[in-house]
Amino acid sequence: MQTLVTPPFQKRAFFTLLLVVVLAVIFWTQSRYPALDEKAMMSGAIQLEDSLSFEAKYPILDSMPVWKKIGLSTLNWINTNKKGMTFGLLFGAAMLTFFGYLRQRSFKDGYLNSLLGLFIGAPLGVCVNCAAPIAKGLYAAGMRAETTLSAMVASPTLNAVVMTMLISLLPLYMVVTKVVLSLFVILIAVPLVCRMLPRAQLEVPPPVPATGWDLPDTAPQSEPLLAAFWGFVKAYAVNLWFILRTTVPLMLLAGFLGAVVGTLIPPETLEGVSFSVFIVVAVALVGLFLPVPIAFDVVLAGALLSAGLAPGYVMALLFTLGIFSIYSFFIVAGSISLRAALLMSGVIVVLGIGAGIGAQSYYNWQSKRALNILLSEDHSTPFSLIGMAHAQETTQGITLTATPFTPPSPAADTPFTRLEGWEIGLDKPIEFSFQDMWPPFWEGRSLSSGDVDGDGDTDLLIASTYEGLYLYDNDGAGQFTRRPLDLGALASAPVFNAALVDLDGDGWLDIFVTTYQRGNFLITNNTGDFSAAGITPVANREDAILSLALSFGDVDRDGDLDVALGNWAAGWYRRIPGEESRNRILLNEAGTLNGSRFTDLPGIPGETLSILFSDINGDGISDLLVGNDFEIPDYFYLGDGKGGFDAITYAQNIIPHTTTTTMAVKTADLANDGTPEIYLAQIAGRSSGVSSTLKMQPLEQYCDGIKRAEDKETCARNMTIKSWYKSGNNFDPTYAARCATLSGRDQRECKGMLVKDLAIQQNDPAVCDLIPADQSLAKAYCSAHFRPIRQPTQPEADAAIQQILRSNVLLEQNGAQGLRFEDTAQTRGLDVGGWSWDTKIADFDNDGAQDVYIVNGTWVPNEVSPSNLFFHNQGDGSFTESSGVFGLEDYLMTAAATAFDLDGDGDLDMVTHPVNGPLTVFRNNSQKGNAIAFRLEDRTGKNRFGIGAVVRITAQDGTTQSRELQLGGGFMSFDAPMAHFGLGSQTGISSASIRWPDGSESSLEALAAGATYTVSR
Incomplete structure (x- = not known):
């Protein structure tokens, strides 16, 4: 120095x-x-x-x-x-x-x-x-x-x-x-x-x-x-x-x-x-x-x-x-x-x-140059997506039947054990290719659980754009067998949503199906069987593209289930849709639902990802919550019990704000006080300060944990494409030469998708006509992108509820101010959820407090893949992210999930539907915590499964819990209609009550834990 x-x-x-x-x-x-x-x-x-x-x-x-x-x-x-x-x-x-x-x-x-x-x-x-x-x-x-x-x-x-x-x-x-x-x-x-x-x-x-x-020369x-x-x-x-x-x-x-x-x-x-x-x-x-x-x-x-x-x-x-x-x-x-x-x-x-x-x-x-490369070969095989429909104890008249739980699943190192679906018979392969790398296809397909054959076990229905539907019968022990289905033309339709719901009131779960640009359909359950003869179209708007969200409820209290269609048009690269995305309520006429009776919802049409019938003000009438993606605001409507809905406005000061990129809407009694909270999930990741909550894995490791060789090969092939392909306006024309390096369907799909990207980048709908005829999906994406948008009017914008970014929202009622909500997500520890999709709120460890599970991830360009997140309810109003401790980590991009007791042992398991990954099962190995569950059978009308009913229990120690039977909300996920309650160390309940969808009440005396009770009236 x-x-x-x-x-x-x-x-x-x-x-x-x-x-x-x-x-x-x-x-x-x-x-x-x-x-x-x-x-x-x-x-x-x-x-x-x-x-x-x-x-x-x-x-x-x-x-x-x-x-x-x-x-x-x-x-x-x-x-x-x-x-x-x-x-x-x-x-x-x-x-x-x-x-x-x-x-x-x-x-x-x-x-x-x-x-x-x-x-x-x-x-x-x-x-x-x-x-x-x-x-x-x-x-x-x-x-x-x-x-x-x-x-x-x-x-x-x-x-x-x-x-x-x-x-x-x-x-x-x-x-x-x-x-x-x-x-x-x-x-x-x-x-x-x-x-x-x-x-x-x-x-x-x-x-x-x-x-x-x-310094002078004499300096020291x-x-x-x-x-x-x-x-x-x-x-x-x-x-x-x-x-x-x-x-x-x-x-x-x-x-x-x-x-x-x-x-x-x-x-x-x-x-x-x-x-x-x-x-x-x-x-x-x-x-x-x-x-x-x-x-x-x-x-x-x-x-x-x-x-x-x-x-x-x-x-x-x-x-x-x-x-x-x-x-x-x-x-x-x-x-x-x-x-x-x-x-x-x-x-x-x-x-x-x-x-x-x-x-x-x-x-x-x-x-x-790219267009010349992509159109250098002639594809003349025509195919069209367009052309199908657009659209035993008795008291107070109550019979109670108990079905005891089976012995618990074997203990393991963590409360949940992760399995791939094929290990329990859910053998659906990965269905993902180049043409799926565009919204909404990159967001997966729906899951729905329910007992389709009336044997008391919960079966599983999976939507598919390759096979139409996969239906798996449960043997009661948590093993599944695929059931062949005669779907007729639907077998080749791009099915997104498939919900199990009894719409004709005969006590058998029918299938409500939505497809991409081929309309909506109802498949009637004929005493446990389905056939092409039982498929009928259900009309939507004539210009509708896809009902990406569904919810079912008796909005006019006439005893049958109506359906809310959450319509969606183009998504990520268009953001503001036109009238084709306006949501609609279809009214059921005494068990007949064909779309002829409907109500179009007022407000600005948005890209609806989640829709839910739920009673948020405690008047016993179904209200409607609509979660829209991007800048178009969410809508909360209060129902009048006659099929009419009034939108809550910003000026009413009831809702302070909602999320912006809303992916899931759920309501649940998180505080066990009998009053539901509203939880909205979105892209909830700040650009700073999130490492302590979010868990990330490099994309290079995405396929590493996949067990089945053919699944891993498919996954790796798609991840290789993802490493260079950025779609839409992010498209680089130099990608065109890469199509030649692919083979088979990937090469053909590559050319169609890239021409679509060029059309969007150049803002030229005429380029859509150059897409090869056999690439009908790419052409459909392209034409949808250029449909006219509908700009909000100033009065509509003024009436809209405010939106916030980067945080999930938990709306909790402030009882001192009437119907007023405040956002407590950050206080409760539920504000950060990553790229949130379906959200499960249930008691997963049977301790008497409901937890929150958020499936996570996106195909949007990223260098990492996030894990699903599990927020464990601490019982004091706060939640702690505990996915690792509970064995619920999973780094596959996932948008849909269903929670149900797949093996009948009294705890809730989950099945998720990853993007570019195999079906995933989380088997609950819980060895402690008692539970009780209720199924409803309402023979007074055609809402046989009691959708919209509220079940309340009082445990032996005086604590209370409540559950509303919902069919909707979340994202493309439909859970079997059952009210499950964890009881912790309590061996039973001192009482229970049921508020049926028509507003009438039933009460039950003390019941022992350890069983599912079917309540019939």
Whole structure:
């Protein structure tokens, strides 16, 4: 150190270097890299809540005035950048102090100085805003301008984790362009810019403030340790104050100015705007101006590309956003010169404009080339998706029959044992290929449990777009056998939903089927048998595409079950549907349901993923909860008992907010107080602070745990395609050549899917006509995308309930204020659920408290796959994520699940339906905790299974529980109609009551645990 450090400051330099290392290690390990890793994990799922920030600590509502939006956006920007900025200030002062002690701080060659800046900046991992104070410190310490500027640019652009996100979210040509141009700026442009500056601005200036390195020749060669330490402290304090007073005011000003621009020119401004050189100039200027956090450029570019923004605009933003900013401009102008700041800005803007024009030109050329490749073969075999329907103890008249539980399943290391379906006879193979890599097909198919043959065991029905339906009979011991079905034309139909429900009131579970663009159907159960002769169409809207959500209930209290159709149109890449997605209630006429009697629900039509009949206000009448994906609001309707529904509005102040990307809606009495809570699940993963809850596995390991060889082979083939194929607006035209590397159906489907992607990217429905005739699904996706959308009106928007991002919502009634709900999800520990889909609320360990199980995952581009999450009810109102402890972890992307007692032992098991994975069974091995269960048989009308009834029990210790028999909610999942109660150590109940769907009440005396009681009236 003697040769590097000016005597006598060797010890001071050592202390300063130690501080530099400590600051860097703390920041990297406790903040920056954990945060970046989380952003990388959630990259495809990150939702930007503010024009300048990943997360909005202070939510910004559309109804707010502009001045308030700007103010809150500024506060959000400060909150987002506070850790990085604090590090930048502390680290900048440390660098100023350290380099002030060095004899030599630069090379003679400007290019070498820029290379030094690259090696200093790239590992730091701070945003361009946070790098500015560090650059200030470097320059004030005597570092050359080349080093200072290169370090400032390298830090936000060349971070390794950010590069991983870049590769994950964006086409290769954009990745290469950004990296090459960033290196060009750092290593070439910066030295050239510095050559245009006066020599005085490049020469090493005196340290500010002076550290004492201009010493007389007689200066001592060393100093005492304590004196050195005290000297280091004083120098650092002076330098820190210098950095603070010269950078913090400019930082706050930059944040405010950025908020002004971000608020007045939000990212969605360019949606639907065709490419123009004049506009790309404006885009580059705005990108250069905005002071965004690290990785924001990558995430925003990915989101805008998915939304359909022209690739040229995306590329211009990707390059100019985050490499420089108004804050960088202030710091460079104040530290070096205004000329330096203007030259740097000019270089970056010109390169950004060139990158945008070049990217758009390249995309146009590749698109034409891709079409030539994809259409080089003739496919003339016609096939159409269109053409089918659119649409024994007796008391109080009650008979009680007890069926004792079987002995418990064998004990195991965890409460649940994970099996693959084929191990218990559920031998359905993986049905997933290239054409399924598009919504809604990438979200799986439905599961429904129920006793179809009346033998007392719960059977399983699985929807299939390959076979129509799979029906498995349960032998009572938890082993299943597939039953052949005569489905006629439905055998080849793309079936999504298949619900077991008795619609004609004969006591046998029928099958209600929804298909993709081939209509809805009812398959009548003829005393346990199904045949093509029993299939009848059930009309929906003539323009309907798919009823992706279903719920059943007696909405007019006439004794039979009606159905709510949650209609869905196109999803991820369209977001705002047209009237074809308006939801509809079909009214049952004395056991006849054909769709001729219906009510279209008022409100804005949305992409409905979940719909549920449930009594949320305790009046005994079915209400209706509708969960819509994306920006279209959810709707809660209060029923009048006559088939009519009134929407709850924002002005009524009943519901504070709902989720935005709602995947599942459930109601349940989580607090055992007799009042149901409402739980809404969505994409609930923040870009920071989620590692303690979410569990992630690299996609490379996705197929590793699959046992059956043919399933693993199918899985691996699809994951290989997923590794390069990004669909819709994220599509890269260079994918076209990859189709030739595939074989069989994958090759044919690849060509059809890629032409569809080109049509969407080019916003040209005429390209849909070029899809080969045998690729009917791809053509259907394409035509659905270009249907007219229906924009919400202002009165509709004003009436809509507010939505929030990144958190699930638990609405709990506040009894002191009438019908008022408050969101307690975060308080209860139920706010973070990952990419949530179906949600099971039940007592899975028979301790008397209901737990929450959320199946998880998405085919949307991501580098990881999340586990399902199990939130164990602690009995005190809080929930703890315990999937590992309970044996319920599973990293296969899963959207549908059903919970039922498959072996009759008194505890609830589960079957899930993963995407690109085998059916999965979670067998409950519980050895402790008593339970009691109830089935209802209502012979007073045609709602024979008592859907909508509420069963309440009082245990021997006086505690109460309640269950509502529901058929709907969640996501494409239908559970057998049974009320299951865990009792813990209680050996029975002291009483029970039933509120039947027609409002009448029945009461039961004390009953012993250990049995399922069938209650008939």
